[in-house]
Amino acid sequence: MTxxxxxxxxxxxxxxxxxxxxxxxxRSIVSRLSVGPATVSTLAKPFAMTLPAVSKxxxxxxxxxxxxxxxxGRSRLCTLRAEAIIEAEAWLESCRVYxxxxxxxxxxxxxxxxxxxxEAGS
Amino acid sequence: MTxxxxxxxxxxxxxxxxxxxxxxxxRSIVSRLSVGPATVSTLAKPFAMTLPAVSKxxxxxxxxxxxxxxxxGRSRLCTLRAEAIIEAEAWLESCRVYxxxxxxxxxxxxxxxxxxxxEAGS
DNA sequence: GGTTAAGTTAACTAAATGGTTAACTGTCAT
DNA sequence: ATGACAGTTAACCATTTAGTTAACTTAACC
Numbered sequence: 001m002t003x004x005x006x007x008x009x010x011x012x013x014x015x016x017x018x019x020x021x022x023x024x025x026x027r028s029i030v031s032r033l034s035v036g037p038a039t040v041s042t043l044a045k046p047f048a049m050t051l052p053a054v055s056k057x058x059x060x061x062x063x064x065x066x067x068x069x070x071x072x073g074r075s076r077l078c079t080l081r082a083e084a085i086i087e088a089e090a091w092l093e094s095c096r097v098y099x100x101x102x103x104x105x106x107x108x109x110x111x112x113x114x115x116x117x118x119e120a121g122s
Numbered sequence: 123m124t125x126x127x128x129x130x131x132x133x134x135x136x137x138x139x140x141x142x143x144x145x146x147x148x149r150s151i152v153s154r155l156s157v158g159p160a161t162v163s164t165l166a167k168p169f170a171m172t173l174p175a176v177s178k179x180x181x182x183x184x185x186x187x188x189x190x191x192x193x194x195g196r197s198r199l200c201t202l203r204a205e206a207i208i209e210a211e212a213w214l215e216s217c218r219v220y221x222x223x224x225x226x227x228x229x230x231x232x233x234x235x236x237x238x239x240x241e242a243g244s
Numbered sequence: 245g246g247t248t249a250a251g252t253t254a255a256c257t258a259a260a261t262g263g264t265t266a267a268c269t270g271t272c273a274t
Numbered sequence: 275a276t277g278a279c280a281g282t283t284a285a286c287c288a289t290t291t292a293g294t295t296a297a298c299t300t301a302a303c304c
Contacts, residue, residue, distance in 0.1 A: 248302085255296090256294080257293085261291085265285090267285100
């Protein structure tokens with residue numbers, strides 16, 4: 001029954017995941033990592049910014065749970081964490097569920113007269 | 123053949139969509155709208171913040187293409203735009219494609235010796 | 245032990261975000 | 275026409291974000 005706590009934590013992480021993906025540099029890094037693991041400096045190469053900047057992006061991605069960092073000698077190997085992506089997808093999917101039978105559910109969700117688009121329509 | 127331009131525009135909108143969903147208030151609004159359309163003030167009710175604050179969140183959601191605003195007398199009806207959500211889902215899905223056959227593709231993507239996690243492993 | 249390579253941390257800056265209050269624009273009702 | 279209702283705009287403020295440069299740690303190399 002740790003579901004409630006778990007849900008709160010997930011909700012918070014979900015925000016971190018979405019914010020992380022809001023940045024083009026980070027999205028690009030995630031795309032790159034979806035092909036396979038890479039080190040920090042390899043990930044940094046394509047970008048016209050300093051290493052500390054990329055390093056911070058990577059730290060943020062890790063904090064969001066989107067990637068995993070593993071020490072490998074003097075370099076760090078970054079790996080994409082499928083779970084985070086799947087969670088984000090699941091949330092988006094949960095928004096889809098409803099509007100598939102929107103025509104039916106609309107009729108049941110008309111508690112608030114202000115929000116009834118059909119009231120003035122028909 | 124407007125694909126290239128379209129892709130750039132989509133990439134930009136994708137960032138707006140993900141950033142928008144990074145905020146818990148906005149995520150909550152989107153969740154609510156997935157059940158059915160609602161007016162601005164109805165959407166604002168659950169939140170412990172002023173109307174202008176919610177109004178700005180809604181404007182941002184519209185700018186991101188996540189919702190559509192329709193004037194209805196003196197109120198505005200907000201409707202979720204499926205396309206935006208589907209685009210975001212599609213991007214996440216595109217990250218998944220690769221790691222399903224990661225074991226195979228890894229062997230083919232080992233251009234960079236620094237990034238080869240198996241090199242030191244075996 | 246000294247140097248180089250990989251990366252992080254610290255201190256700083258400019259711009260964006262998320263909120264506030266106050267004033268404004270329309271629309272509906274009387 | 276007046277007034278209340280729905281919502282936006284403007285001006286402001288505190289915090290966060292995304293980047294910089296400079297200094298530091300740690301591991302590899304000779």
